[in-house]
Amino acid sequence: MTGSSSPVAESTPGRAVLGPRAAAVLVFGSSAAVLVVEIVALRLLAPYLGLTLETSTMVIGIALTAIAFGSWLGGHIADQVDPRRLIGPALGVSGAVVALTPSVLRSTAEWAPAVLLVIASLTILVPGSLLSAVTPFVTKLRLTNLAETGTVVGRLSGIGTVGAIVGTVLTGFVLVSRLPVSGILLGLGALLVAGSAWVEWRTRGWSGAPALTLMVVAGGLAVTVAPGGCDVETKYHCARVVTDSDGGDGRTLVLDGLRHSYVDVDDPAHLKFAYVRAIASVVDAAFPHGEPLAAHHVGGGGLTLPRYLAATRPGTHSLVSEIDGGVVGINREQLGLRSQAGIHVRVEDGRLGLRRLDTGSRDLVVGDAFGGVSVPWHLTTVEAMTDVRRVLDEEGLYVANLIDHGGMDFARAEVATLSEIFEHVAVLGEPADIGGRPAAGPRGGNLVVLASDQPVDLRAIQRALDSRQTGWKITTGEDLTSWTGAARILTDDHAPVDQLLQPYGPHSSRSG
Incomplete structure (x- = not known):
């Protein structure tokens, strides 16, 4: 050799x-x-x-x-x-x-x-x-x-x-x-x-x-x-920005084939997706008109809600935890983020971002973080929701976007988890999905859950939902307890979110 x-x-x-x-x-x-x-x-x-x-x-x-x-x-x-x-x-x-x-x-x-x-x-x-x-x-x-x-x-x-x-x-x-x-x-x-x-x-x-x-x-x-x-391959997503076919100023952020956000660059108050209109309805009804808020957003996407709050409530400070720096770059380069005042974005995990906030420092926390169609499991648990409650002030409000289908096992589990932490919990969605009995049966898709330690004016929220033509209704109290049933509580030790989620139904929305 x-x-x-x-x-x-x-x-x-x-x-x-x-x-x-x-x-x-x-x-x-x-x-x-x-x-x-x-x-x-x-x-x-x-x-x-x-x-x-x-x-x-x-x-x-x-x-x-x-x-x-x-x-x-x-x-x-x-x-x-x-x-x-x-x-x-x-x-x-x-x-x-x-x-x-x-x-x-x-x-x-x-x-x-x-x-x-x-x-x-x-x-x-x-x-x-x-x-x-x-x-x-x-x-x-x-x-x-x-x-x-x-x-x-x-x-x-x-x-x-x-x-x-x-x-x-x-x-x-x-x-x-x-x-x-x-x-x-x-x-x-x-x-x-x-x-x-x-x-x-x-x-x-x-x-x-x-x-x-x-x-x-x-x-x-x-x-x-x-x-x-892809237009851009970020650390986590294959990302595209799709402009309105009619030549308008609306742009849809598509991540891994799913529509995540719709942004009207010239009119931030224009809200296209039903779940975004529902969250806006909750916020508008829960807080005095035009009052600036201290808000924290877990998940950014196209920053539709932070833009809306900045436009309708001047002086609002929105802090956003968005894990994907590439998505933040798309907001700046293609979705006009630089012209939006009062929005500060941190590239960080949502759970870690919550830990950095002072106790009682926020009027509003919005949960809208997704990996595909699933909320990351560590943002769904009792421990995570305890941290959300910690950063809210006494009259603070938590509003979150969820996606589920079929038996709604994940959505029910998340509602049960929130009920362990907050005094008042309600769910907004299509009547078929939250306890209604229409002939067509449940469709599945987006739901919005709200939680607070103080009562919220649900009638005012329903009026706002109706005025925005969402077709959504509210379930709370005994009806919500019946809908939730014996759903499991999600904890850091046991949160099988992916297993609880049901696959897409034939009529489901893919926006997240």
Whole structure:
């Protein structure tokens, strides 16, 4: 065996032994690539499957299956076939698949959604299995005698784990914040194909690299014409701003395919979505007309409510906790935030933002934070609502937007949770969803819940709802208790929000 500075060296005829550096690079890189693919796959699928616990669990499960299957099969094949013939093709084919993944997934989601899960699974399983097989291939080549088996296997296993850690951290903290998802996968695909070409050139002059390079290029070209692109890819969302088709000043913020906010840049008092009109009705009825408020908003989106309060209650100070700095940038660059006085946005988690507020410092807290169609679970619990109550003054009001369907299990649980903390709780929504019995049955969609330690003028709120033509009604008191039933209380120790939520109904609103 020659010096370790040579990537591949011959020890005996027909047998190649990788130098330790080359072996480490291959194991480290392939292991890191598997985790990059896993994390980015979550972001690619979020606009179509939602960013829920189930989606995350599915992607992680598929990735782990790929790692297990690739490791087992790679080890088995390495005992049957010369590993020199396997490493390059494994890297190259996985690179080509990775590069094609953005266009394939987005096209499938738009044109053949029924098979999206199958295609998504394959785009993780195929490269994940091939890349995971690299470690046993390399291990086979590094095992020159039985006396050092434990050392070689242990070292390469450790290097692979470190690679996976680096791939995870690099993707989550660096790549996603600086590059579009398609760019990450195209770049990774190109690197894997380049690695394949390098390995093949060093071992047997394989000529398959040009064809795989063409596939990477094809993937890049396909991304430019594939449906489902974003105006901006933020840390958490695929974001688009859609202007009114009639040429007006209204703009809709779409995050991961869901309409999150509607903003009229020239008329902040123009409220399009029913749930926003309902929240405005509550605020208008609960506080004297035109009185400035100290408000805190958990979740920002297009900042429709902060803009409304600034326009209708001059002097109002709205502090917003918005976790996605990219969404804040969209507000400033495309939705006219700079011209809006009295709005201060912090890029922070909503729960942490609540902790930073002084006790009794707010007249109003508005909850409108969503990950897909789900309120993040840690913003729904008794502990979170206790913090909301702490920051409100004695006559303060909490108003929150919820989305649920079917049996409304999550909405009922959240109402039960609020009833543990506040003296007065009410729910606003379509009559069918909050206890009514229309022939059409429940539809599901947005609900608004309000909570306070002081009585609220529900008749005034109903008049405001009617004047805004929402069609919504209010449920409170015994009717609300009956509607809530035996719903579970959500706590930091047990808040299965994703499991309680029901899937979309045929008539459900997708605004959040």
